Amino acid sequence: MTELTQSQTWYELKAHTKTLPHMRVLFEEDRLRFDTMSTSACGLFLDYSKNRANSETLSLLFKLADETKLVSKIKAMFDGDLINTTEKRAVLHTALRAKPEQKIILDGINIVEEVQQTQAQMATFVTAITSGSWKGYTGKSITDIVSIGIGGSFLGPKIVSQALRPYWNKALNCHFVGNVDGTSITEKLKILDAETTLFIMSSKSFSTQETLTNTLSAKDWFMSNGASQEDIAQHFVAVTSNVAKATEFGIDADNIFPMWDWVGGRYSLWSAIGLPIALMIGMDNFRELLDGAHEMDKHFANAPLSENMPVIMGLFSLLYGNFHDAQSHVVLTYDHYLRGLPAYFQQLDMESNGKSVTLDGTRADFSTGPVIWGGEGTNGQHAYHQLLHQGTALIPADFIMPLKSHNPLGEHHIQLASNCFGQTQALMQGRSYEEALAELEASALSNDEKSTIAKHKEMQGNKPSNTLLMDKLTPGTLGSLIALYEHRTFVQGAIWNINSFDQWGVELGKTLGNDVLARLGAEKDASELDSSSNGLINMFRQQSL
Numbered sequence: 001m002t003e004l005t006q007s008q009t010w011y012e013l014k015a016h017t018k019t020l021p022h023m024r025v026l027f028e029e030d031r032l033r034f035d036t037m038s039t040s041a042c043g044l045f046l047d048y049s050k051n052r053a054n055s056e057t058l059s060l061l062f063k064l065a066d067e068t069k070l071v072s073k074i075k076a077m078f079d080g081d082l083i084n085t086t087e088k089r090a091v092l093h094t095a096l097r098a099k100p101e102q103k104i105i106l107d108g109i110n111i112v113e114e115v116q117q118t119q120a121q122m123a124t125f126v127t128a129i130t131s132g133s134w135k136g137y138t139g140k141s142i143t144d145i146v147s148i149g150i151g152g153s154f155l156g157p158k159i160v161s162q163a164l165r166p167y168w169n170k171a172l173n174c175h176f177v178g179n180v181d182g183t184s185i186t187e188k189l190k191i192l193d194a195e196t197t198l199f200i201m202s203s204k205s206f207s208t209q210e211t212l213t214n215t216l217s218a219k220d221w222f223m224s225n226g227a228s229q230e231d232i233a234q235h236f237v238a239v240t241s242n243v244a245k246a247t248e249f250g251i252d253a254d255n256i257f258p259m260w261d262w263v264g265g266r267y268s269l270w271s272a273i274g275l276p277i278a279l280m281i282g283m284d285n286f287r288e289l290l291d292g293a294h295e296m297d298k299h300f301a302n303a304p305l306s307e308n309m310p311v312i313m314g315l316f317s318l319l320y321g322n323f324h325d326a327q328s329h330v331v332l333t334y335d336h337y338l339r340g341l342p343a344y345f346q347q348l349d350m351e352s353n354g355k356s357v358t359l360d361g362t363r364a365d366f367s368t369g370p371v372i373w374g375g376e377g378t379n380g381q382h383a384y385h386q387l388l389h390q391g392t393a394l395i396p397a398d399f400i401m402p403l404k405s406h407n408p409l410g411e412h413h414i415q416l417a418s419n420c421f422g423q424t425q426a427l428m429q430g431r432s433y434e435e436a437l438a439e440l441e442a443s444a445l446s447n448d449e450k451s452t453i454a455k456h457k458e459m460q461g462n463k464p465s466n467t468l469l470m471d472k473l474t475p476g477t478l479g480s481l482i483a484l485y486e487h488r489t490f491v492q493g494a495i496w497n498i499n500s501f502d503q504w505g506v507e508l509g510k511t512l513g514n515d516v517l518a519r520l521g522a523e524k525d526a527s528e529l530d531s532s533s534n535g536l537i538n539m540f541r542q543q544s545l
């Protein structure tokens with residue numbers, strides 16, 4: 001048993017959540033519900049009124065936050081305490097977007113100076129590439145950037161570049177390679193010209209199999225196009241915390257952008273891992289992205305809990321997972337440029353809070369991180385919204401939408417907004433049996449048929465959602481939005497008292513994968529493995545090699 005689930009407040013929340021009326025009633029009882037249950041920060045507006053909560057719910061949640069010392073845990077992160085306890089590391093992705101004049105001391109060093117030096121190195125490189133002064137081995141300027149990385153070294157650059165497409169440098173194209181499946185890199189290389197292509201190899205550890213394999217294949221392709229070993233320096237750069245390994249790999253020392261162990265992979269887009277972003281949108285816009293995140297950092301560190309956007313969102317997610325048995329959470333982005341964001345938040349949250357022991361190793365006797373999934377609105381309405389509305393699972397939803405489009409076109413944006421708001425309304429209010437029956441009144445169906453169909457058309461409603469709006473999708477508002485979700489993830493982990501910043505669960509798969517690799521190559525016999533693994537390996541060896 002953990003202290004958390006034995007606390008008085010936990011018991012009170014369990015009892016309280018059973019007493020709440022349908023959200024329809026909560027809205028009828030309080031005409032000002034939208035005004036009191038919404039808040040703004042850093043260019044974002046959060047409507048959290050369509051949640052299963054009243055003032056008592058909120059005060060119990062804030063009490064739980066107080067009792068679990070959330071405020072002091074937030075301070076500990078910003079101060080650089082070693083809160084990643086299993087790896088004895090600080091968690092300071094916030095330092096990546098700190099102001100140049102700030103001082104954040106870690107092991108006696110002001111790490112802000114190191115961050116600023118790397119940003120200066122990035123800025124010089126971005127200017128060289130975008131001005132055309134950087135030449136390839138045949139004297140041509142670079143036209144295509146290929147970012148090779150996986151996990152946090154892939155999704156951040158890819159999703160943020162995609163989201164900020166309106167800000168792209170017109171002279172550059174970008175491509176992202178992550179999967180070790182040869183198809184991924186082959187499809188990219190087919191359309192590229194070795195003379196004008198730059199590869200950015202992004203790997204914090206410089207030991208990730210997929211990234212090393214993809215980079216070696218990129219190198220082979222490059223050399224097969226008439227380039228020589230000394231031409232590598234003009235077409236390959238690396239972002240890593242393992243500078244020695246990158247040099248050994250053949251990356252020119254001047255072309256290595258450092259990163260640090262106090263930045264987790266899934267929190268690293270703000271570092272030189274974001275180099276592809278800076279190349280595509282320019283260093284000024286990249287700094288605006290950082291500034292947006294910095295504003296959210298200040299808000300998170302200073303706002304009272306009751307006005308603190310990441311705290312409110314984190315507490316509501318915890319409410320549904322721990323007191324309503326919600327096993328997943330859906331992120332619905334009503335903006336085509338943000339179509340990749342659900343996948344980004346999936347990795348951010350699930351690799352952070354997909355844990356089952358608390359800091360001292362006690363097995364959690366409560367649900368921890370939910371499954372995060374989602375997609376682009378309005379497409380989802382024709383795919384999985386049926387389950388959101390009438391399924392048996394409770395799935396809290398976040399709807400995210402800019403109020404202004406980068407591409408105003410006829411009725412498109414007003415229709416997008418009408419769908420976004422209409423969906424949250426339908427989830428909340430549902431449709432009663434009586435309402436469904438009334439809709440069938442004029443039909444030619446018999447009374448029995450009307451009654452049966454009405455039961456199928458009934459929608460319970462009371463399905464919670466948050467609606468997050470921004471005036472327009474810009475580097476600044478995107479920075480604030482992503483930092484908001486980073487801190488939302490932190491809030492839950494802090495209250496659960498788990499380590500949100502290691503990822504031991506991915507180690508075993510990698511180790512066994514390497515063992516299977518040897519057996520697939522017939523260097524090792526597979527017969528001592530379980531019959532499934534043995535059978536699969538033998539099938540591959542017989543049919544694929």
Ligand SMILES: O=P(O)(O)OC[C@H]1O[C@](O)(CO)[C@@H](O)[C@@H]1O
Nearest residue numbers: 150151152153203204205208265
């Ligand atoms: O940047 P690296 O060291 O290649 O790691 C890639 C990814 O693999 C992980 O370590 C495990 O998925 C992620 O945390 C990380 O972003």
